[in-house]
Each structure stands twice: as structure tokens, then as C-alpha cells.
Amino acid sequence: MWNSSAIDRRRFVKAAGLGFLAALQPRALMALERADAVYASGMRDANGSYAVATVTERGEIVDRVALPARAHGMAFSQATGKTVAFARRPGTYAMIFDAHGTTDPIVIASVEGRHFYGHGAFSPDGRILYASENDFDANRGMIGLYDATNRFARIGEFETYGVGPHDMTVTDDGRMLVVANGGIETHPDTGRTKLNLTSMQPSLTLIDSATGGLIENHALPPQWAQVSTRHVDIDDSGRIWFACQYEGHRNDLPPLVGSFAKGEDLRFVELPEETTRRLANYVGAIAVNRNDGLVGVTSPKGGVAVTIDARSGKVLSETTVPDAAGIAPATDGFAVSSYDGDFLGSRSSVAWDQHIVRIAPSRRL
Template sequence: MANDKRLLIDRRAFIKAAGLPFLASLAPRSLHALERTDAVFASAFRDRNGAYGVATVSEAGEIIDRLVLPARAHGMATSRATGVTVAFARRPGTFFMAFDPARRREPIVMHTPPNRHFYGHGQFSPDGSLLYASENDFDKNRGVIGLYDARDGFRRIGEHDACGIGTHDMTVSEDGRMLIIANGGIQTHPDFGRTKLNIDAMEPSLVLLDAATGRLIQKHGLGGPLAQLSTRHVDLGRDGRIWFACQYEGPRNDLPALVGHFCKGDDLHFIDLPPETTARLANYVGAIAVNRRDGIVGLTSPNGNASVTLDEKTGRILSEAALREAAGVAPAAHGIVASSYDGHFGSRASDVAWDQHIVRLAG
């Protein structure tokens, strides 16, 4: 629990780190929003003119600042050591943009090698020196984790085999020694856009790698009746527990369990939600986030137009809410904040369409 206080940085730390030049650059309305919020977030969006960007957002959903993106983004990563944040292109995009939410340095746009594309997710090492990114080696139909030197302009310095296909979300253990990877198991190729090429022969898995060497530590493959349960998103819970969320590609009426957790050296444990809740999620959890301080797990389902929170310790449902086109979810100062494709963020609606994921910013 020692790092939970770092996870839940409040707006006072963000303001202090941002400094006077950034604060002076804000419009009075944005400055007022920043002064009132308990937490600060970032999320990608599409504006009413069809342009893409990334915004710094208050807990109430007030936009504090915006930056232009070259194309649509998906997931986000932030370094709690350096404050640098990254927006990753939506699959099969080939760019990420690294930026400082306080604008203390110019954004950097990087691209994958010619035979790779991003899957929309990544994470920093705890000291902020490395960025790990989920990528597709589409010529060989294998997922990889690209390694980028965050202290040298995000130069690509190598990669680890992700030991699976359809590598989607990933994170890094608290001590930085282990990569946690959700291999969705779905084959894609940029020549076919976002078409899923192997629905009848999927290979979903959850993988733990040694961060330094890429050595495989542990792999949980999903086969048999779970072979079409695409393992897509992960987040760290308490005491080394890893939470995961899935999207089912099988028959609509099957309604398998979609959420679970595991630890290093442990088996997968699926959460047995009530049938009506599983039906509400519509076989699709689009995002998952853990508030470790409060012991809450948040889920969103754009297909089910729903937001659900669970007790982290027991898996018991704490709340369910209708949220049209539910998108991102992140730990708030207390509880969970969620966004939607139709412009809702927390308690506020705005004139942008939020994309799938939110990241809470460090000071």
C-alpha cells in the first residue's frame, strides 16, 4: 500500500509541479476548474469538427487544456516520476505522442518500424526511463513489447516477444521487474484494417515477462470453452493482485465471466457476477481500473452502455449505472470516474467525444 499515496496525487501537487508559466497560460475558466478539482486526468478525444486531440481534465469533467494529435488515439500512459504522458494511436496506428501536461517541454511524436503497428497501450518503468508499448509484428503474426528510451527522445532500443498474438493492454509491476500483458488472441493485419482474422482459432492469454530480459515467467492460456474470451485489459490491485477484463467473441447468449484476477504463481480466478450484471455488460468490458486506496474496481461497457464498480476484496457489486456509450474509467480521489463516447466525463457533458481510456496524472 506504500505507493497508493503516489497513485492518488491531488491537484495541489499537480499545480506545484506545473509551475507559474503553465498556470498563467490558462484561461480563467480552466484555471478555476483546476483549482476546484481533487484529481487531474488525461484522455484522448475527437472534437465536433472531427479533429483529434488529448485533453487535461478535472474530476468533474471540465477541460483544462488541449493538445492536437496527428490522428485518433486510444490508451494513455503517464510517468509518476517525470510527469511525461503518452497517447498511443488506435490500432492499427503507428504513432505515439509523448507530452508534458504542464507544457514544460515540446511534444514528441514517434513512429513504429515499417513492419509494426501499435495496439493502443503501453506503460512506463517506475523511474520513467523506459516506455513499453504493445505492438503487432504483423508479418510474423506475433505480439511484441517495444522498448523506448524516454531519456533519449523515445528512441526505440529493442523489443520483447509478448509470447502471444493480439497483444493489447499491458502494465508494469510496482518494482519494475515484471511486465504484465493481455494478449487478446486475435490475429489482425493492417492490410485488412481492424478485421479480426481468426475468430474460430483465437489464442487469448495473460503473460508475465521479466522486464529486463523478456524471459517468460508465467503464461495463462485460455482454451476450450474460453478460447473466444479475448483478454484485453489489465490493472494492478493490492498486494500484487492483477485484475483483467475480457471481451467475448463467441455466441451472444453464452455470457461467460468477463472479469477476474491472478497473482504471480497463481491460477486465474474469475469473478462470478450475477447473471443480470453479466448480461448488462453485453460480453464486452472496454476498460478496467482499480482504486487501490478505496479497494474498488471500475468497469465500463460501451456495448452494454453500463458502468459497474466491484469491491476489490470480495468481487461483490457496489454499484451499477447506465452510461450511454461508456468509455474510460480511472481511480478518482474517492471511487471511480468514468467517461463516454458521447461526451460525458464524471458529472459533466462537453462538446467532445472521449476515447476509450483515461489516465490519472501525477504531480
């Protein structure tokens, strides 16, 4: 039987090279050789220090790179093997590293008047890194463009046509940027305080990656103006899935997950009432498993991971995961991490951060 996991593992080990493998401790090398998949995630060690870790689906840490401060989201380039850890809002750094250890990490800083929003994505060819940013004095969302062929020098910026951009991604053909504008105003002078909860304008925008021009702007309807659009992913058909966090009354039952495609209106998934209650008005991460036709979401506040059929929108499973954090496609379903050290059921002394990304060289799952 064809085993995609074994091929992923062999490709990763081959790409890593002798230098990377020789630097690993025997226990880490053994973990890598046994791994079906390899991921990257920000973490906080037991001593309080921050790092980004290369980790197997068993929760075994293969390697780690120290970070100057807490990270949030991750981005990975299939074309180049580069991984990026973005600072948590309102952080001002992003660290780019090679999981194979063939080059030294690069740390970049946001320009004056900007801070990172914790997310970004590579162009399909790996030549450009896009990062969600806040132009905080003008209260407008921006996408910073960084040249991956020139040590990630900043080469420009695009508007996101909204406020508070959080997660973003790039379509498979590289032509469009997809941005979740959460609609929440913040300013570094007030830390993480949300300044406009009574006048939010969340939206999802499609932006021309060549010109920065607005292609489509999908504002949420007025009755759901406090449903902050936060995270996005794309399925095999090109459909965009989004997840939300509600800033209204805690007893409300707002829609939290939806999808759309270019030229279509937003469509919310009609989750069962009990599922919505379990999500506790807060979806912290979303991921698509393209091979299995699944959408997965997690809620740290609800302590749950939910799997949805991408075709029917039906909830297939709900799994209790206290402090559920990151989610990424696995060979079968999803890998889920937690703030209290759980990674697919394996417990460790580290605290995994909000997001994980699969970095084993493979076709997009």
C-alpha cells in the same frame, strides 16, 4: 481532516510552473484551481479533429494537445510527469507530452513491420516506455522498448508470447511486464478485421522486464477460447485484474472479469447473470482504486459502469452510463467518461475516447 485531493491539486499546480499556468485561459485556470483530480484522455472535438485533453473530474478541459489521428490508451509516469497517448490500432504513432507544458510534445512512429496496439506503460523510474505492438507479417505480439531519457528512441523489443497483445502494465517493483494477449490476429492490410475468430488463443503473460524472458503464460481454457483478454490493472497486493471481450455467440454468458497473481491460476469473478448480460459480452476498460479496494469496469455496448469489491468479488454497484468508455480511480470510487461527452456526470461537446488516466501527482490510487 487530511484532504488528499487538495494536496494532489496543490502539487499539480506547483509542478506545472508559471509558464503553464500563464498560458491557460482564465476559465481553464479557474477549473484547475477548483479540481480535486486531473486526468488525461483522448478526445474528438465537435469539428472532427483529435486531441488529448487535460481534464478535471468535473469534465472541465484545462488544456489540449492536437493529435495527428485518433488515440486510444494512455500511460502516465509518476516519476517524470510524462503522459503518452497511443494511436488506435492499427495506428503507427504515439505522442508523449508534459501536462505541465514545460517541454514540447514528442511524436514517435512504430518501426517498419509493426503497428501500435493502443496501450503501453512506463517503468516505475520513468526511464523506459513499453508499448504493445504487432509484428503483423509474423503474427506475433511484441513489446517495443523506448528510451525516455533520449527522446524515446527505440532501444529494443520483447516477445509477448502470444497473439494480439492489447493492454499491458508493469509491476510496482518494475521487474515484470503483464500483457493481455487478446488472441486475435489482425493485419493492417485488412484494417481492423479479425482474422482468426475460430482459432483464437487468448492468454495473459508475465515477462521479465530485464531480459524479456517468459515467466508465466496463462492461457484461457479451451471452452473460453473466444474470451479475448484485453485490459489489465494491478491492485495494492500485487494481484492482477483483467477484463475481456467475447467473440462468440451474443446470447452466451462467458466470464468477463478475473484476477490472478504470480504462481496462481486464473480466477474468474462470478458476476451475477444480470450483470453479465448488462456488460453485453464487452468490457471496454478496467481500473483499480487501491485506496478503496475496488475494481471498476465499463461497457460501451452495455452502457454501464460496474464497481466490484476487490476482496470478495461482490458487485457493489451498477451505474447506467450510455456509451461508457474510460475509467480511472478517483478520490472516491471512479471517474467514468463516455463517447458522447459525459465525464463523471458533466456533459461537453467533445467525444471522449476509450481510456482515461489520472495524472495528478499523488500516490497510486
